[in-house]
Each structure stands twice: as C-alpha cells, then as structure tokens.
Amino acid sequence: MTGDSRSENGHFELGGRREFDIIRAMLGVWGPNAHGIGDDAAVLTVPNGHRLLASTDASVEGVHFRREWLTPREIGARAAAAALSDLAAMAATPLGLLLALTLPQSWLPEIEEVARGVGEMASRARCPIVGGNLARADVLSLTITVLGSAVSPLARGGARVGDILYVTGLLGGSASALQALVRGTPVRDADRQRFAAPRPRIDEARWLAERGATAAIDISDGLLADAGHLAAASAVAIELDPARYPCVEGASAAVAAWSGEEYELLVAFPPNFIPDADAFRERFGLPLTAIGRVSSGEGVRERGSAVRVEFQQGHDHFS
Numbered sequence: 161m162t163g164d165s166r167s168e169n170g171h172f173e174l175g176g177r178r179e180f181d182i183i184r185a186m187l188g189v190w191g192p193n194a195h196g197i198g199d200d201a202a203v204l205t206v207p208n209g210h211r212l213l214a215s216t217d218a219s220v221e222g223v224h225f226r227r228e229w230l231t232p233r234e235i236g237a238r239a240a241a242a243a244l245s246d247l248a249a250m251a252a253t254p255l256g257l258l259l260a261l262t263l264p265q266s267w268l269p270e271i272e273e274v275a276r277g278v279g280e281m282a283s284r285a286r287c288p289i290v291g292g293n294l295a296r297a298d299v300l301s302l303t304i305t306v307l308g309s310a311v312s313p314l315a316r317g318g319a320r321v322g323d324i325l326y327v328t329g330l331l332g333g334s335a336s337a338l339q340a341l342v343r344g345t346p347v348r349d350a351d352r353q354r355f356a357a358p359r360p361r362i363d364e365a366r367w368l369a370e371r372g373a374t375a376a377i378d379i380s381d382g383l384l385a386d387a388g389h390l391a392a393a394s395a396v397a398i399e400l401d402p403a404r405y406p407c408v409e410g411a412s413a414a415v416a417a418w419s420g421e422e423y424e425l426l427v428a429f430p431p432n433f434i435p436d437a438d439a440f441r442e443r444f445g446l447p448l449t450a451i452g453r454v455s456s457g458e459g460v461r462e463r464g465s466a467v468r469v470e471f472q473q474g475h476d477h478f479s
Contacts, residue, residue: 182263182294193279194289195256202290204255210309212255215246217306229341232270235355236277236302242380243304243338244285245360245423249378250315251369252308254287254362259304262297267468278302285362312408314365314427316393318375321429323454325398326368326435329446331383332411335419350408358423364444365425372433379422386426387452387460394428397457402464406449417462428454 187194196202206212219225230238240257247254259278263271282289287306321326333354340347347355365376377390383405391398402413411419429435440448452463453456 174409182268182271185272188313189272189275190279190282190289192242193283193428196290199291199372202256202258204290204307206255206309210253210311210359211313213247213250213308213310213313215243215254215306215478216303217243217246218301218303220301226341229298229455230356232267232273233277233280235300236274236279237281237357238277239304240281240285241358241360241423242277243306244281244287244362244377245358247306247308248360248362248365248423249376249425250308250310250313251365251373251376252310252313252362252364254285254306254308256290256307257282257287257304258290258307258431259302260370261292261296261300261303262295262299264296264298264300267300271328274300274302277280277405278304281360285360312369314373314376316375316377316390317395319394319396319398319454320374320430321396321454321456322444323374323430324434324450325387325400325452325454326427326429326437327379327383327406327424328364328427328440328444328448329422329424330406330408331379331416331422331424332405332419334358335415336408336411348410350379351410355421358421360423361425364440364446365427367443368425368427368429368442369428371435373427373429373435375428377426379424379426380420382420383420383422383426384417384434384460384462385420390426391454391460394454395458397455398452399455400452400460400462402462404449404451406447408449422429 187197225235228272233305337347337351337355376387379386387398405416409417437448
C-alpha cells in the first residue's frame with residue numbers, strides 16, 4: 161500500500177505550470193466545495209438502488225452571453241445553473257460537477273470571479289466540483305458536465321393522455337431583459353435578475369416527483385418549444401391555455417410563451433394526483449400553475465387557436 165499527496169479536500173498535488181496556477185486560484189475560490197481535483201478522473205459513489213444521470217451544457221461567449229451584459233461572476237453562475245437545471249428536470253440529486261473551461265488571455269484577470277459564480281451555484285445545489293479541464297482559446301467557453309442520481313428519474317417520455325400540465329414559477333422575465341439589452345434600454349431589476357441569475361429547481365423537482373409527477377422538462381428553449389419536446393418524446397399532443405400562463409409583471413402571455421433560459425419546470429401529473437399548489441408555494445415561495453393538458457395526437461396547440469405551434473417558436477442553436 162502506498163500513500164499519496166492530497167490536501168484536506170482530497171486534491172492531488174498539482175504541477176508548476178501556469179495552467180496549474182490558474183487551477184489553484186479556482187480551487188482557492190471554491191474551497192471545500194471542490195473535492196478530489198488533480199487525478200485523471202473523478203471517483204463518485206452512487207447510492208444503492210439509484211441510477212446515474214449525466215448531462216453536459218455549454219455556455220459560449222458571443223452565443224450564450226455577452227461580456228457587456230453580465231458580470232464574470234454572473235457568467236459562471238448562469239452556466240452552472242443551466243447544466244444543473246437538466247438534473248432538476250429529471251428530479252435527480254446532484255453528485256458532482258465538472259468544468260471544461262476555454263480561456264482567452266483577456267479573461268485571465270477575471271477568472272477567479274467566473275469560478276466564484278460556478279462555485280456559488282454548485283454550493284447552492286449541494287453539488288461538489290469534482291474535476292474538469294482548462295485550455296486556451298479565442299473566446300471564453302464553459303462546458304459543464306453534471307452527474308446526479310435518482311431511483312426513478314422523471315423523463316420527457318412519461319406524459320400520458322389525460323395528464324394535467326403545470327409550470328413552476330413565473331415566465332417572461334428572461335425574454336423581457338434580453339429585449340431591453342438588445343435595444344439598449346434600461347432593464348427592470350426583477351427582469352435582469354431572472355436573466356442573469358436563474359435558479360435550477362432541483363428541490364422543487366424532487367418534491368413534485370414524490371407527489372406523482374409522470375414527466376418533466378426544464379424550460380430552456382421556451383415554453384412552447386419545450387412543450388413540443390415533451391409532446392414528441394411522449395408521442396402525445398399538448399394543449400396550453402395562454403390565459404393561465406404565470407407571467408412576470410409587464411410580460412404578455414406571448415412573451416412568456418417563447419422566453420428561453422427560464423429554467424422553470426413544465427411537469428405532467430395524472431388527474432388523480434393533483435399536486436397541492438398552496439403547499440408548493442409555502443415550501444418554495446413559488447407559484448405552481450396548471451396551464452394545460454395532454455391529449456391524443458401530436459404537437460402543441462394554444463387554446464383558442466386551431467394552428468399547431470411550430471417548434472421554431474423557441475430557441476434553436478442553428479436557426
């Protein structure tokens with residue numbers, strides 16, 4: 161049996177090159193929220209009876225964010241939130257986060273603040289940072305892989321005819337902020353908070369799953385687009401009622417319908433498992449609103465319209 165050189169947080173001794181200095185600086189920011197950094201791979205323990213879930217999300221400068229719109233700390237937190245929201249969509253418990261970072265020279269003075277944002281979001285989700293990669297590039301890019309576990313993960317393919325569809329929280333703030341930023345007009349504080357500091361609904365998802373949810377998806381591309389993904393995966397039709405969309409102050413139902421990067425949850429429940437919206441609000445401080453139902457057929461329609469919604473009415477990376 162041989163010993164190894166590890167810190168009190170289980171990190172292995174790092175080398176002397178500049179890239180390791182950057183990693184050491186980030187580890188100093190993350191503190192006890194980072195575990196076992198420095199080996200060739202992370203070692204995680206999955207609870208007995210659980211299934212392992214993994215998801216990867218990329219946040220690229222000029223595509224997902226602009227430097228003039230967000231602080232470095234917000235950029236890091238927002239990237240971590242987007243990845244962790246995929247675990248929330250499946251009602252998973254986070255086990256670990258890996259950060260693959262590409263870094264231009266111009267970002268070096270601010271990398272600790274980017275790391276601070278990642279670390280704060282990971283800490284909020286009780287998700288240790290367990291590894292990653294660092295490389296030089298022309299633009300800042302954060303590719304975050306998250307690992308989680310669940311006994312019975314919620315899936316997009318679980319919605320059944322007759323299910324009632326609920327959405328957590330309020331919609332439209334992210335799009336309202338984005339519209340103002342693009343126009344160069346003042347952004348309301350509440351809208352900017354929705355855009356710059358989204359919160360993955362991890363605990364909320366587990367609460368809903370424990371009470372009989374059959375399927376879920378996080379709203380990253382927009383309500384209509386993600387409802388379309390849910391409909392396609394479950395081989396059903398979805399009818400939504402715009403009059404019931406829970407909108408932030410000042411946002412219309414139309415804005416709420418296409419607003420992306422909300423990271424709220426769209427969840428299906430059988431009609432005999434209606435969740436207690438008052439208990440949900442009391443527990444999480446958020447509304448839980450019934451906005452539609454699942455029927456036979458395909459695609460998504462909004463009540464009062466005979467026109468099927470096209471998936472293009474949401475975010476598409478290549479449109």
